[in-house]
Amino acid sequence: MKLWDKGFSTDQKIDHFTVGNDRELDLLLAKYDVIASKAHAKMLGDVGLITKDESEDLVRELDSIAKTIDGGTFTIEDSFEDMHSKIEFLLIEKLGNTGKKIHTARSRNDQVLVAMQLYLKNELTEIKSEVRILFDLLLDLAETHRSTLLPGYTHLQIAMPSSFGLWFSAYAESLIDDLYFVNAAYKIADQNPLGSAAGYGSSFPVDRTSTTKEMGFTTMKYNVVAAQMGRGKVEKAAAFGISSIASTLSKLAMDICLYMSQNFDFITFPDELTTGSSIMPHKKNPDVFELIRAKCNKIQAVPNQLVLITNNLPSGYHRDLQLVKEVIVPAIQDIKACLELMHFSLKEIKVNDKILEDPKYNYLFSVDTLNELVKNGMPFRDAYKKMGAEIEAGTFQPKKDIHHTHEGSLGNLCLEEIREKMKGITDHYI
Known part of the structure; x- marks a missing residue:
């Protein structure tokens, strides 16, 4: 079933090319299409485009579909183009002509827009929570190891004294900068596009204020053309947010790989968090951190991918925009996995407190x-x-009783100030 079906067949090869992997990706987005469809059905009933009974029937069946999605039994077979066509089919199967009315006053274009923006709002909120969990661990480690000195390097040459307190809290505070980008992306996503239809609005008297409130958006994207132009732009904003986090995680992972090397021997991890070699029995390889580094470097390419897909498109819908979904959704899943694994592994870190005896x-x-x-x-x-x-x-005699006191130095880490800064950023848009 296709929402644009006019009664004649499409060549199977063309169908496969145009649909791509939408069905798989839509399994992650289907719950948000249901949320938007419920708001739309309620609004259609409120403005008199369908009866109250029809509206209530649609909402009831959409709730049933939502339960199958939450329970993991919702599927999108090859006979359906995407989540929208499958959900509409289920409504028609249960409600007959009433099910056919759900698409009144909307387009698949604003369906995709609103489902994606609801998805991004939820995912960005979860990402912020994962960042906060990692942040708290880093500051706890900074407190625990605040007095353990660590060599600082510039140009990979021995430079000045640092400390594990400085190292851990440096990455903690860097995560705050990353969340400024995430909050900006959230604010862009937090604008209801539903009602823009194919990008030029509708002659139906829809109530966009009511759907905005029903779905929990702070505001709407008022101009219908601007709403359509948000497709790709919202995903790009989210990509910049997660790529900023990825940059921090990648650098931290690189430090860990370097510091685990026998040439440095600054830190170690339990055997179960490392891997061995097929021929070298002495090896303890930092595979988890190498994969975090690689995945995060890959994520940092996502904004550029989205720029190249969208940067020379004129206003109005173009099928090119379908491809942004297959770029942003996997990237979001990857950054969440990297955050989770970094926290899971880093809480087991063991610090060498005798480094400077060399x-x-x-x-x-x-x-x-x-x-x-x-x-x-x-x-x-x-x-x-x-x-x-x-x-x-060769007569240099070092003065080792160092005394650093200014804010942010190894003798004055300002951990509480950093905590307060994070509190300020995570209290927004959640």
Whole structure:
């Protein structure tokens, strides 16, 4: 069944090409199409386009369909083009002519728009929750290991003292920046497009305010052409949000892989979180973190994919837009999996608290030793030359009793301030 069926057949090859993997993706979106259809059915009854009894019958059967979706028994067979056609078929099967009235005053275009935006609102909210869980773990680890020193590197050369407290809380605070993008994407998605139909509105006297309220949107996308132009743009905004999170996770995963190396030996994980080699019995490979790194790097390409699909399309609907679904939906599932696995694994991390006993890390303290000379009255440039000469001559004696006090330094991590900042960002749009 196709919603646009005019009574003649389409070549099977063309059908397969145009439908693609919509059926599989629509299994994730079907519950949102039902939510939107219920709001639409109620509105049709309220404005008199169908009777109250017809409206109530549609809502009742849509509730039954929702139960099959929640129970995992809802399917979209090959004879149906997508979730919309299957849901409408079920309504007609149960209600006859009343089922045929559900499509009054709407188009498959605004059906897709509203289902996707409801889906994105829900998924972005869940992603924020997963980020918050990881954030809390990172700050707890920062508190636990706040005094354990860690070599800081620039250019992959030994640079200055850092700490595990700084390292963990750095990634925690970076996640806050990522959520600014996620919140922006949520706000864009939180605009009801239902009622825009094929992108030019309808001659039916629909009540878009009532469907906006019924579905829990904060506002509507008022201009019907602007609503249609949101298709692809909303997904792109979500993609920028999740790609920002992916950038943070990828960098963290890379640090973990590096720090697990025997050449660094800064951290370890239990055997069950690593893998072995088929021929080297000593190996403990960080496969989980390597896959998080790779998946997150792949996710960072998603905004560009969506740009290339949508950037030269004129206003109005084009079939190109079908492809945005197959790009954004898997990316959202991947970022949720990466967040979950990062938290699951990172809570088992074991920190080496004896790293700086290795004499090669003495040079970490050259800047602090230099600064001590400056605080005692020596001009900075003279102190820099003196320190350089001592290092060159092999007479450098590091001052290891470092004392960093400014906000955000290893002696003053400002963990509570970072928690408050996260509280401010996660309290929005949830």
